[in-house]
Amino acid sequence: MKKIAITIFCFFLCAGFLYAQDDRTAALVSSEKNGWEYELKAGMNIGGASPLPLPVEIRSIDNYNPLLNGTLEGTVTHWWGNSKKWGTSVGLKLETKGMKTGATVKNYSMEIIDGGSRVAGYWTGFVHTKNHSGMLTVPVLANFRIAPRWTVKAGAYASYLIDKEFSGYVSDGYLREGTPIGQKLEFTDGKTATYNFDNNLRSFQWGFMAGASWKAFRHFSLNADLSWGMNDIFKKDFKTITFDLYPIYLNLGFGYQF
């Protein structure tokens, strides 16, 4: 996380120098004439992995923290024809997606894990979840220039997860061991139990994206993209969480066009 924040900071610093200099090489100028555009982008992901619709087990969402999820991306766009209205872009993005939530649940399938031992059952009470993963993403988008400074885009993305985290703890409630009529194990008076499903997260994610960018200056643009995951963040054989979770994130950021 820290590393990514530092990288983003460096990027802004470099971009600032480049902007100040504004001496582009002949190669860049000629490739722009042929419809090629190169851009470096940095931003933040805000969102979460959410079930759609919210399952009946979730009674209330008590808190939500979007975390600081940095993104860094290099994009190549090719604008077609003379009008250069339509373009195709391919990017390579290093990003983190994450959130922290606290929810009150009822009869929620759960498996408390502690140092290798597991107790499965149905939890009623408070569940605190942290989902935070780093990934390499390749977005492929169609671009359309609706005005000289405005571009809208839509397409798909594929991500490969480099590190995965889905963990948390339960408190202020009770676990019915095995089934809803099993032995009642109460966790009250500040007693908590942790759980960890890191290894049950799938490594490959894909989904759709749509967004817009506004060219604020000659080289600077502001971007907003919504990415909507199409597959459950968990592996198929993982049954403890009974509903699918889809990553839905809004990316806000800046771009520097060379």
Next chain:
Amino acid sequence: MKLIKTSWLLFMSLMVSFTSCIKDEAPNAEADITACKTSSDILLRSPIITNERVTFYVKDWVDVTSQAPEFSLTEGATISPASGTARDFSTPQTYTVTSQDGKWKKTYTVEYLFNELLTEYHFENVKYYSYKDEESGQEKQFYQIFYNKRVDGNDMEWGSGNAGFMITNSSAPATDYPTCQAADGYKGKCVKLTTRSTGPFGVAFRAPIAAGNLFIGIFEVNMTNMAKSTHFGAPFTYEPKGLVGYYKYKAGDKYTDASNKEVAGKKDDFDIYAVFYEVTKDVQYLDGTNSLTSDRIVSIARLTDKKETNVWTRFVIPFVLKDGKSIDPVKLKNGQYNIAIVMSSSIDGAVFNGAVGSTLYVDEMRLFYESDK
């Protein structure tokens, strides 16, 4: 900037709309008896409710052939036969509680017990705690429960911490539980109590060991304070005089504390004791935190002359009245006293100090009492 502001607003409204689509609460899946009622003048004690059993301790003159207990249930659950139905409780009766959503059924055994407690213990009888595996449909056996046949045909079950051990070690064979039966008793079979390791889960809960224990009373898991899981005692209407029996003992090698750290030079020791205490509205039973210290205790019999031995050794422990305490004959008749006999393979097992491997065998135990008072 405007773009960011607009997107942020859009996004937040999306999040808000997520939270606003919380579904209507599902019907309850649980099927508990949460409270029960029977005419209170027949009861010696508040009813004892565990996950699958309800016990009413009743006075001697009560006609149990027609009793109509009433039950409170998890909201929306139903019970069959209906609450308030008159039934013959000469033998324990079963009730089925069905959850509000109709998907779960739990069978409760409901028993009416007289206060006569058995006083001779041969430890020949065990049954298994078992339940049906949801996936395979097979009845799975877990651990052993010692019981004695009472004169009225009902079983008197001994309590043990096996239910707690099962939470983290459910796959262990019955003979690897802290409390189990063993061959080669003083006569026939005997009790074998072994201090076991509870694995990493137990360490996390600061309960790294489970001492083998056997006691008169029930065990109900309390995750907040494990020592409170043991509810010691059952009604006894005679003045206890002494506890006699046979034991064998071997201490484990490495003595550890609640943090699972070795305590060098310390040797484990076992414990056999009985406490006779007054039951009040506030103190219905003693537990692992106060079984020897409660101010309700009237007399204690505790074995002090102990040694490691691999031959059956006889013990005779007299009950000693606590200073300033006496037994009120009227209260005694009315069943206002409880007795608890407790055996443990590690003397400080209640606070999770002990040595894994400490093993205590007990057999042919007998409680002597004065019956003509």
